[in-house]
Amino acid sequence: MEVERLPRGRHGLSREYVARNQRERVLAALAECLYERGFAATTISMISRRAGVSKGDFYKQFESKDACFLQAYDDAVAQFHEGTVAACEGEKEWAAGVLAALAALLDLLASRPPQARLVLVEGLRVGKGVYDRYQEALLAFVSHLRAGAPAPAGAVSPPAATDEAVVGGIASLLSRRVAAGEVEQLPDFLPQVAEFALAPYLGAAEARRIISER
Amino acid sequence: MRSRAQGAQEGSARPEISREFIAVHKRRRIMDAIAELSAEQGYDATKIGDIVRRAGVARKTLYDNFDGKEEVFLSAFDAAYEEVTRRVEGACAAAEGDWDERLAAGLAALLGYVAERPAMARMCLIEALSATPAAKERYEDALGAFVGLTGRIVPRDERLPETIDETVVGGVAWIVYQKVRRGEAARAEELLPELTEFMTAPYLGAAAADRTRI
Numbered sequence: 368m369e370v371e372r373l374p375r376g377r378h379g380l381s382r383e384y385v386a387r388n389q390r391e392r393v394l395a396a397l398a399e400c401l402y403e404r405g406f407a408a409t410t411i412s413m414i415s416r417r418a419g420v421s422k423g424d425f426y427k428q429f430e431s432k433d434a435c436f437l438q439a440y441d442d443a444v445a446q447f448h449e450g451t452v453a454a455c456e457g458e459k460e461w462a463a464g465v466l467a468a469l470a471a472l473l474d475l476l477a478s479r480p481p482q483a484r485l486v487l488v489e490g491l492r493v494g495k496g497v498y499d500r501y502q503e504a505l506l507a508f509v510s511h512l513r514a515g516a517p518a519p520a521g522a523v524s525p526p527a528a529t530d531e532a533v534v535g536g537i538a539s540l541l542s543r544r545v546a547a548g549e550v551e552q553l554p555d556f557l558p559q560v561a562e563f564a565l566a567p568y569l570g571a572a573e574a575r576r577i578i579s580e581r
Numbered sequence: 582m583r584s585r586a587q588g589a590q591e592g593s594a595r596p597e598i599s600r601e602f603i604a605v606h607k608r609r610r611i612m613d614a615i616a617e618l619s620a621e622q623g624y625d626a627t628k629i630g631d632i633v634r635r636a637g638v639a640r641k642t643l644y645d646n647f648d649g650k651e652e653v654f655l656s657a658f659d660a661a662y663e664e665v666t667r668r669v670e671g672a673c674a675a676a677e678g679d680w681d682e683r684l685a686a687g688l689a690a691l692l693g694y695v696a697e698r699p700a701m702a703r704m705c706l707i708e709a710l711s712a713t714p715a716a717k718e719r720y721e722d723a724l725g726a727f728v729g730l731t732g733r734i735v736p737r738d739e740r741l742p743e744t745i746d747e748t749v750v751g752g753v754a755w756i757v758y759q760k761v762r763r764g765e766a767a768r769a770e771e772l773l774p775e776l777t778e779f780m781t782a783p784y785l786g787a788a789a790a791d792r793t794r795i
Contacts, residue, residue, distance in 0.1 A: 405714075491710060492710075493711065494710075494711025498707070498711070502759070505755075526775035526776075526778040528756050528775045528779060531752075531755065532756050532776075533752060534755075535752045535755020535756065536747075536748035536749060536751040536752030536755065537748060538751070539748065539751020539754060540744055540751055543721070543725075543747065556744065558742070559743060559744045559745075559748075560742075560744070560748065563744075563745065563748045563749075563783070566782075566783060571740070575740070
């Protein structure tokens with residue numbers, strides 16, 4: 368994985384650096400194995416081999432394939448979430464922020480197909496409490512979308528479930544497209560998902576104007 | 582399910598068909614049992630022994646009718662899906678008035694089913710996602726069928742995103758999923774007003790914009 372993590376708390380010991388580096392490699396290897404062959408067919412030996420670590424080293428990091436999988440899932444969600452939120456921080460207008468966030472999310476997903484598939488498709492097939500994590504991740508996006516959304520005014524007044532339905536609807540579309548092997552084309556969907564997200568709050572005409580100006 | 586209807590009609594009059602009626606009835610009890618059990622304790626934790634005990638049938642009866650647990654699950658899903666589709670399409674066709682009335686009637690029929698059969702709804706909307714790959718595929722196909730059904734009802738508008746039906750249906754599915762997940766399936770019909778508004782808004786918005794432009 369191209370993202371280099373900051374040290375967590377303790378510093379300086381090169382053995383820890385090595386361990387952390389191994390951990391990252393194992394998590395990336397798991398996502399890649401799942402991407403290629405699915406969860407059931409992925410073994411700890413395969414993950415270790417791909418990560419270039421021994422099975423013993425694998426077990427120093429994770430007690431089981433499930434534990435490694437859940438950690439990889441959480442990490443991938445955190446990276447997508449952080450990247451998305453960071454993208455809208457510079458924007459003053461709510462709509463511009465939503466647009467920037469969606470653009471960043473689609474680019475991030477497209478640039479990391481194994482992680483995109485892990486979060487949106489393969490992970491959900493595994494079960495094991497992953498849906499709790501998926502739901503939590505979506506709710507985090509909902510609260511960002513809701514923050515600063517224009518208050519219902521005049522003709523445009525979105526129903527109460529709008530924030531959640533918008534996020535759930537986009538997630539459903541992305542998941543279907545990733546499952547269909549179109550992960551690298553996700554950025555092409557930006558105008559469509561942006562209109563779906565903005566129109567309930569701004570009306571279709573205003574949403575289209577903002578999107579076309581980008 | 583042709584045989585069930587036949588049995589129901591003629592069963593009381595003719596003993597040899599009454600046996601068939603009993604067989605169909607047992608099949609249904611087995612399918613209901615897996616829905617209840619997987620809703621209560623999850624698919625993985627549900628054993629054949631639990632299913633036959635809950636259904637009040639002999640183990641042999643289950644194996645006379647099904648290959649095993651997965652086939653029971655998939656058959657239950659298929660039966661539920663058939664029933665929901667029949668009700669939703671029937672409601673859409675029977676609704677008086679414009680496309681938005683038909684959409685609302687279909688949605689009401691769907692939520693009505695969820696409220697009436699909470700365990701089956703939970704099985705189809707939650708357990709199916711992670712039970713087995715074939716079950717997840719059934720779920721995806723069903724979602725796709727609802728996207729198609731929606732697309733046949735709503736007005737065509739080329740300015741709307743190509744993916745609008747997919748995102749709208751995905752959003753509705755997500756809201757219903759969360760309701761069921763909170764254990765509130767029996768109150769699914771509460772969602773009708775806001776989901777109707779959410780579903781119709783994109784297509785209404787386009788119609789309204791048309792009028793303004795003229």
